[in-house]
Amino acid sequence: MNRIVLIIFLVISTHSFARQEKGDGVGNGAGLSENNFVFVYKNFSKYLQYAFLQPKLNFDQKELIILEKISKSLSKEYENKKQLQFINDPNTFKTPFPYERIAVTWDDIGSEIYINKNLLYQTTTGIPRVITISQVLSILLHEFGHHHGIGNGEDNEYFLNQLGAKVAGALLNKIEKRNLNIAPNIYAQYINFNKNSFATFKISDGRKFIDLSSALKNESRCPYSMDELIGVKVWQAHWTRNARLKRHLKLELFLYCSDGSKVRAYGGAEFIVVPTLAMESNVLRIKSTKFGFHPCDPRRGDYCESKNKQAQNYLDTKTFSREEK
Numbered sequence: 372m373n374r375i376v377l378i379i380f381l382v383i384s385t386h387s388f389a390r391q392e393k394g395d396g397v398g399n400g401a402g403l404s405e406n407n408f409v410f411v412y413k414n415f416s417k418y419l420q421y422a423f424l425q426p427k428l429n430f431d432q433k434e435l436i437i438l439e440k441i442s443k444s445l446s447k448e449y450e451n452k453k454q455l456q457f458i459n460d461p462n463t464f465k466t467p468f469p470y471e472r473i474a475v476t477w478d479d480i481g482s483e484i485y486i487n488k489n490l491l492y493q494t495t496t497g498i499p500r501v502i503t504i505s506q507v508l509s510i511l512l513h514e515f516g517h518h519h520g521i522g523n524g525e526d527n528e529y530f531l532n533q534l535g536a537k538v539a540g541a542l543l544n545k546i547e548k549r550n551l552n553i554a555p556n557i558y559a560q561y562i563n564f565n566k567n568s569f570a571t572f573k574i575s576d577g578r579k580f581i582d583l584s585s586a587l588k589n590e591s592r593c594p595y596s597m598d599e600l601i602g603v604k605v606w607q608a609h610w611t612r613n614a615r616l617k618r619h620l621k622l623e624l625f626l627y628c629s630d631g632s633k634v635r636a637y638g639g640a641e642f643i644v645v646p647t648l649a650m651e652s653n654v655l656r657i658k659s660t661k662f663g664f665h666p667c668d669p670r671r672g673d674y675c676e677s678k679n680k681q682a683q684n685y686l687d688t689k690t691f692s693r694e695e696k
């Protein structure tokens with residue numbers, strides 16, 4: 372009975388809310404939590420593909436079916452250009468639930484996903500805590516799950532929470548972060564996915580973040596121009612000092628290049644980010660960012676092809692324990 376009432380409510384809600392555009396659309400959210408939502412939303416299929424290929428996760432049949440459905444319907448989800456909305460209306464997140472939710476959505480693929488602005492920066496110590504990438508992943512996975520016949524019953528909520536935690540847990544081990552020592556609020560963060568896929572990469576000054584994932588993908592080139600670049604991983608990242616308040620971020624890359632029959636991994640290339648830093652109320656902030664790709668060029672005598680098995684193994688097996696704060 373309860374379930375029937377709920378379904379009716381959801382159907383009505385979809386129609387009554389859908390046309391109102393109550394919140395900010397994607398890209399209008401100002402803070403880091405919002406940015407993390409947009410970042411994960413945009414890269415969702417990558418995270419999902421990565422989780423799929425983790426044998427340790429042991430998804431059961433029901434989980435696999437839902438994950439596959441979510442994966443296959445993402446392009447349809449994205450057809451709603453205002454799918455992700457940040458809303459400041461507690462009632463939206465309270466009724467008919469027993470407690471205030473972080474997110475709500477409806478039954479259909481492409482339904483809006485409302486994110487509760489009031490819960491984006493919870494604070495226990497006076498310092499607001501940003502919702503992290505892996506938290507966002509588990510929340511969005513949960514909400515996408517509702518688009519595939521998983522209703523709001525207690526068991527269903529439990530199922531989606533567990534599934535979200537599983538997928539997010541896989542990612543948690545892959546997040547790498549490099550803080551700038553003179554200003555720990557400034558950091559680079561990257562995630563390496565499976566072979567033959569492109570790392571995501573962003574830098575932040577604690578107030579805004581700059582998504583450099585596409586720049587990394589688009590600027591990178593294989594040592595041999597006939598080859599096709601099919602993946603980029605970040606092997607190492609470190610900040611270098613150039614002068615007072617001048618720092619460069621250097622990413623050492625692995626490029627996965629295909630000549631049509633074989634894929635080879637090449638080391639030796641770098642992606643360099645040069646942020647312009649300036650003090651603002653005693654905090655160092657990023658004003659603007661330049662970046663560039665330094666190729667590995669065998670014609671120049673560079674040793675490009677990676678014979679370094681250790682580095683390869685590092686990328687393939689290392690688990691990381693840090694998570695952005």
Ligand SMILES: [Zn+2]
Nearest residue numbers: 513523528531
């Ligand atoms: Zn739910």
